[in-house]
Amino acid sequence: MRQLLYISTATPGTTIDTVGILAASLRNNRREGVTGLLWTDDRRFLQVLEGEDAAVQGVFDRIKADPRHRAIVVLHDRTIAVREFGAWEMARRGPSDTSDAFDTKMRHHLAAASPAVRGTFEGLIAARRAA
Template identity: 40%
Template structure:
């Protein structure tokens, strides 16, 4: 099997403060390193978007685990596809918390994460997620 990429969105069922996000990232990075996975996590106001890339079996297995995690609901795949190369090759799990200040620095960002919990079908579309991930990949500040 070759490389594969999946992008999903979900809504947190429990509060995620900076400490919880840091703990989640630490565990994810360690696990992803062992599985040969890379990617990026975006989080704002209880809404997650994540891209995972790596061996197809590992990506699919992790998505299945995430879908069963009680800390998430409304887990929805936006897009998935075989890839020839990784978009986030150096990141076992890149992360950007989306503050209002950070959002204002993103041209054309608009309201990607501005939705009520459980309403990700409204704001999360494939084209918007592709654009946003590409912006973060090329503007790593």
């Protein structure tokens, strides 16, 4: 099984419809057997994808071809024995969410993640919080 972690930035001038992205991702990823976690603040995307190699590659190829993304950087790409994310989730801080509530939600999603994956997500979250 493969786990791929990447970060990207929204293309300037692009309107990000997170509800639409979530609906399409849920549908496509279920069909492909891909799970993971997507964190977004509507400007940056940090996502981990897990599943069979060909399925993860197919999802990632669609992401790379999506004009809403730019500066896509793979942070790690490795073989795993067991999924760290058993269900697809999208974490997004809503306008009424407090920083603490959002951080608690993310810690819950990341509970079973490897230290490297958890650290990457927590680092971005901390950086965005400090900004």
